[in-house]
């Protein structure tokens with residue numbers, strides 16, 4: 001048998017009790033990693049606490065002959081991030097791989113969104129990814145090896161109605177990932193994003209009022225969270241040592257490499273710009289190249305290419 005791709009590596013997977021995180025934790029363990037299963041066991045809006053789901057994943061990993069330890073801290077504070085990484089150090093003596101996957105939703109139109117809804121989502125996704133990363137990278141720097149995998153979303157990359165907090169966090173995670181990739185490049189540590197599409201409880205509330213929405217949900221239901229895990233294992237392995245600062249969309253059997261934000265057209269005026277001059281020249285130049293306002297649902301509503 002070939003050597004397991006993550007043999008002897010120690011991985012932390014946050015939000016690993018359910019959905020995508022659970023599948024990643026199980027597949028990493030199957031590929032030889034010792035896994036810290038972090039999850040506070042809350043509802044999809046972040047309320048409630050339950051140790052049971054994380055314990056169940058630890059048992060499942062032990063059941064297939066793997067090694068795992070549970071951690072129930074929230075990722076949303078720096079102290080929580082430190083405690084999660086400390087669990088890896090205490091149980092397995094190292095921290096090699098971090099998958100920042102924990103997430104919640106508090107959808108609301110921007111004109112109704114409360115400070116609490118904004119903070120809860122930003123703190124879980126964006127600050128949570130920072131907290132665990134911040135605790136792990138000094139160890140990776142010392143060891144000159146590490147893998148960071150962060151979950152972004154097309155809600156941020158493209159846009160989605162009613163998700164200003166979530167989209168801001170998810171696009172923030174792209175910036176966090178790129179700069180972490182730059183800061184850590186010389187230490188043999190990579191950082192990449194996955195933008196998953198998977199039928200989990202998190203997207204169980206997407207609307208099914210129109211026929212088009214119903215058809216879309218039927219398609220998404222066929223895309224289970226198990227499809228995301230192989231990409232995470234690959235990115236965590238030695239095989240992906242030259243892959244850093246990238247965004248991979250994963251949808252069923254399809255893997256997409258995303259583009260990055262770069263200027264697409266520019267205009268220059270010898271005398272510089274006044275508002276009037278810009279108003280005159282804009283329609284014949286940049287206006288032709290404006291990117292239309294779209295939601296991720298509209299943009300990704302084409303048939304999977306598989």
Ligand SMILES: NC(=O)c1ccc[n+]([C@@H]2O[C@H](COP(=O)([O-])OP(=O)(O)OC[C@H]3O[C@@H](n4cnc5c(N)ncnc54)[C@H](O)[C@@H]3O)[C@@H](O)[C@H]2O)c1
Pocket residue numbers: 014015016017018019020021038039040041042043044046073074075076100101102103104124128151152153154195196197198199200201202203225
């Ligand atoms: N499902 C999709 O199609 C989809 C699309 C885009 C992005 N994502 C992202 O993928 C990740 C996983 O989502 P999922 O669909 O598996 O959702 P899920 O609700 O099934 O799982 C998320 C897990 O995170 C845990 N969690 C939440 N806040 C936490 C915190 N502060 N500390 C520790 N654990 C916490 C929850 O208890 C839960 O078990 C999320 O970051 C999500 O934003 C998912």
